Amino acid sequence: MLGKKDPRQETSRVARFFSHALPFVAFTFGTWLSLRGTHTREIIRPESHPNIVDLTNPASPDLGESLEQTSVPWPRLNPTARIDRAWLLADGPERRDGAPGVVTLTFDDGPFPETTPYVLKSLKKYDMHATFFLIGKYLAGSDDRCVKSRETARQILAEGHLIGNHSYDHARLGGLEEADALDEIDRSARAITKTLGSAPRLFRPPYGSLTPSLEEALAARNQELVLWNIEVGDMTRDDPDRMFEELRAQIIYNKGGIVLLHDIRWSSVLAFKKLAEWLDSHRFDRDHPERGGYDVVDLGEYLRRTAMDPPKASGRAELERARAEAFKANDEKKRHRAAEVVLPLVPQDDSVASPASEGASLFGHEVGHVVGHEG
Numbered sequence: 001m002l003g004k005k006d007p008r009q010e011t012s013r014v015a016r017f018f019s020h021a022l023p024f025v026a027f028t029f030g031t032w033l034s035l036r037g038t039h040t041r042e043i044i045r046p047e048s049h050p051n052i053v054d055l056t057n058p059a060s061p062d063l064g065e066s067l068e069q070t071s072v073p074w075p076r077l078n079p080t081a082r083i084d085r086a087w088l089l090a091d092g093p094e095r096r097d098g099a100p101g102v103v104t105l106t107f108d109d110g111p112f113p114e115t116t117p118y119v120l121k122s123l124k125k126y127d128m129h130a131t132f133f134l135i136g137k138y139l140a141g142s143d144d145r146c147v148k149s150r151e152t153a154r155q156i157l158a159e160g161h162l163i164g165n166h167s168y169d170h171a172r173l174g175g176l177e178e179a180d181a182l183d184e185i186d187r188s189a190r191a192i193t194k195t196l197g198s199a200p201r202l203f204r205p206p207y208g209s210l211t212p213s214l215e216e217a218l219a220a221r222n223q224e225l226v227l228w229n230i231e232v233g234d235m236t237r238d239d240p241d242r243m244f245e246e247l248r249a250q251i252i253y254n255k256g257g258i259v260l261l262h263d264i265r266w267s268s269v270l271a272f273k274k275l276a277e278w279l280d281s282h283r284f285d286r287d288h289p290e291r292g293g294y295d296v297v298d299l300g301e302y303l304r305r306t307a308m309d310p311p312k313a314s315g316r317a318e319l320e321r322a323r324a325e326a327f328k329a330n331d332e333k334k335r336h337r338a339a340e341v342v343l344p345l346v347p348q349d350d351s352v353a354s355p356a357s358e359g360a361s362l363f364g365h366e367v368g369h370v371v372g373h374e375g
């Protein structure tokens with residue numbers, strides 16, 4: 001008997017072992033599980049980002065308003081969101097001889113999964129950063145296209161570009177009932193917030209259309225109103241080469257500015273590809289300021305430079321008069337110099353310094369009409 005172990009004792013020893021080991025096993029397994037879980041949390045994915053909401057699930061909570069208003073990395077030059085001031089500020093910093101022209105790039109009416117990535121490609125190729133003003137309804141649905149559009153919006157952000165709100169359905173806000181116009185602004189802001197996890201702080205009204213009470217509403221929402229001054233009506237055109245030439249001429253005439261294009265049209269994608277290449281080859285070289293040229297900056301930097309050297313003009317009309325006079329004077333100076341110098345036989349290239357003929361003929365008087373057309 002002594003030798004033989006009591007099976008009941010044996011079972012109780014095994015049972016005791018397990019009763020002691022089990023919690024340990026459970027703990028280890030649990031930790032492994034949670035560690036595995038934690039690891040996934042490090043990779044930012046929509047499904048794991050606290051503020052990004054799965055819009056394919058209609059029951060998703062509405063959190064637009066609940067998000068804290070974060071501070072913005074640019075000076076607030078127009079905290080009252082006045083449209084006349086926004087037109088003035090669109091022109092950027094005061095022009096100085098020997099200083100770079102400052103250009104910032106903006107794209108409206110997207111995102112379009114078919115075309116927007118090609119604009120992003122050109123931007124990446126020339127190391128430029130832009131601002132995209134998005135249409136909320138493209139982000140708000142649960143169909144495949146909306147899913148793809150949300151992915152495109154996240155790609156825009158991931159590649160270091162800024163995102164702004166361009167209303168929910170591209171309505172002419174100034175022509176709507178106040179409540180409908182506010183709904184256009186807020187629904188779009190919510191769709192962008194749910195897609196990106198952060199609320200937009202830049203707003204561009206379609207067609208540049210607002211009312212004084214909508215200005216107040218945008219100011220109350222801490223929105224920076226962003227308009228433009230370089231635009232060629234690309235929404236209704238299919239001539240990328242000509243559009244590029246006109247964009248170039250306007251940039252030369254204005255010596256910089258806020259470029260507006262639409263990343264939802266192939267002809268605009270192609271026109272931008274040419275413009276990005278041209279801007280890249282005409283960057284301002286601080287070792288050779290006499291060559292002129294441009295700094296292509298993002299909107300935050302554009303606003304910072306404008307704050308550092310604000311335009312002297314009190315309004316858009318005064319600014320355009322001053323611009324036309326400066327251009328004419330500059331043009332005459334060049335013609336004068338040209339008359340003095342024996343012109344070489346070979347044709348000149350269209351370097352920054354001398355767009356005289358093209359600029360003057362196209363834009364001496366037209367610029368005023370362009371602004372306010374469409375956006």
Ligand SMILES: [Zn+2]
Pocket residue numbers: 108109166170206207374375
């Ligand atoms: Zn638009």
